[in-house]
Amino acid sequence: MHALRSLLLRLIGVAQRHPGLLAVFGFISGLASFLLIKRSEQLAQSIAIMMLISWIWLTLEQSLRQSVLSRFGLDMPPALIRFATQLVHQESYFFVLPFFLAATHWQTAQVIFTGLLVVCALVTVVDPLYFRALAPRRTLFLIFHALALFATLLVALPIIVHLTTSQSFLAALCLALVFSLPALKALFPTNALWRVPALALMLSILAIATWQARAWIPGVPMRLASVSVTHEIDRQQRIPGPPITQVDASTLHWEGLYAWTAIQVPRGLRETVYHIWFQNGEEVDRIPMTVSGGRQEGYRAWSHKLHFPADPVGDWQVQVVTGTGQMIGMVQFQVTPAAPLPADASSFPDS
Numbered sequence: 001m002h003a004l005r006s007l008l009l010r011l012i013g014v015a016q017r018h019p020g021l022l023a024v025f026g027f028i029s030g031l032a033s034f035l036l037i038k039r040s041e042q043l044a045q046s047i048a049i050m051m052l053i054s055w056i057w058l059t060l061e062q063s064l065r066q067s068v069l070s071r072f073g074l075d076m077p078p079a080l081i082r083f084a085t086q087l088v089h090q091e092s093y094f095f096v097l098p099f100f101l102a103a104t105h106w107q108t109a110q111v112i113f114t115g116l117l118v119v120c121a122l123v124t125v126v127d128p129l130y131f132r133a134l135a136p137r138r139t140l141f142l143i144f145h146a147l148a149l150f151a152t153l154l155v156a157l158p159i160i161v162h163l164t165t166s167q168s169f170l171a172a173l174c175l176a177l178v179f180s181l182p183a184l185k186a187l188f189p190t191n192a193l194w195r196v197p198a199l200a201l202m203l204s205i206l207a208i209a210t211w212q213a214r215a216w217i218p219g220v221p222m223r224l225a226s227v228s229v230t231h232e233i234d235r236q237q238r239i240p241g242p243p244i245t246q247v248d249a250s251t252l253h254w255e256g257l258y259a260w261t262a263i264q265v266p267r268g269l270r271e272t273v274y275h276i277w278f279q280n281g282e283e284v285d286r287i288p289m290t291v292s293g294g295r296q297e298g299y300r301a302w303s304h305k306l307h308f309p310a311d312p313v314g315d316w317q318v319q320v321v322t323g324t325g326q327m328i329g330m331v332q333f334q335v336t337p338a339a340p341l342p343a344d345a346s347s348f349p350d351s
Contacts, residue, residue: 076121091118096155113216115190146206158269162266164272214324215325219321223328227259229245241258250339259275265295265298276321278316
């Protein structure tokens with residue numbers, strides 16, 4: 001036990017002297033898991049499980065420290081606990097960043113959520129910001145803590161237990177709120193009669209606000225490898241024809257259009273996504289598709305739309321979304337008025 005304690009303290013000392021190494025390690029582990037999803041599912045699962053174990057330890061740290069660690073002479077002082085908390089936050093934010101950076105559609109509000117994760121990740125490696133500006137502010141620190149857990153669960157659950165992104169979103173939201181309860185209770189007086197109703201109200205507000213903002217959150221760990229709108233598909237090769245950005249109304253009514261997508265999905269995951277067709281911002285059609293994970297080039301699927309409004313002229317958009325409405329990607333095109341028919345030859349004078 002003495003040797004274990006010495007090794008542990010030595011490692012902690014190195015990490016404290018070189019905090020940037022932890023951020024680099026966290027980002028590399030996230031990048032490795034991101035790349036290994038398609039090639040080595042077991043290793044990617046192992047990395048994700050390690051992240052969840054660190055969160056379980058952080059959540060149960062107080063009871064573990066009192067009932068187990070102290071029996072083996074490994075009781076940790078408060079300063080070391082604060083450092084361990086910073087380590088878990090650092091690992092979590094840098095672990096999820098590769099997934100969110102790859103899945104974010106940068107022309108949408110998703111950039112706000114991913115940008116927030118980037119800012120939080122940077123805060124974890126700047127000790128004055130983390131310990132002096134963030135940690136003393138209990139409410140802000142709680143939000144920071146819950147966000148790290150929520151993002152980690154969004155990435156880890158589909159990899160480990162093959163939950164769909166919709167199931168993972170709901171599970172991550174519920175677990176993040178439950179694990180936040182110990183910290184939330186500390187915000188209210190212990191003997192206050194209104195403590196339980198206040199906690200229930202706060203949890204409800206957080207859950208509703210997160211659910212309403214779900215479209216701002218990328219559908220990790222899925223990501224869109226390719227998307228296009230085209231007039232034809234090679235069904236044998238599963239290859240789209242030339243992409244289009246503009247089509248006239250008569251051609252649209254006559255030929256219809258294909259929306260083609262290649263979606264990177266973790267191995268073992270199978271779920272339904274939707275092609276939602278919009279005309280001038282109004283939804284006109286929603287076409288479901290079932291995608292499966294594990295393909296190197298992504299799961300290639302398409303929807304063929306033949307029925308369009310009588311007046312299809314305008315700006316069109318096809319969004320690829322999960323069952324909970326998290327957008328994976330988007331493609332835009334424009335429909336122009338039908339070309340005028342050539343005049344009847346009998347209307348011209350004889351030569």
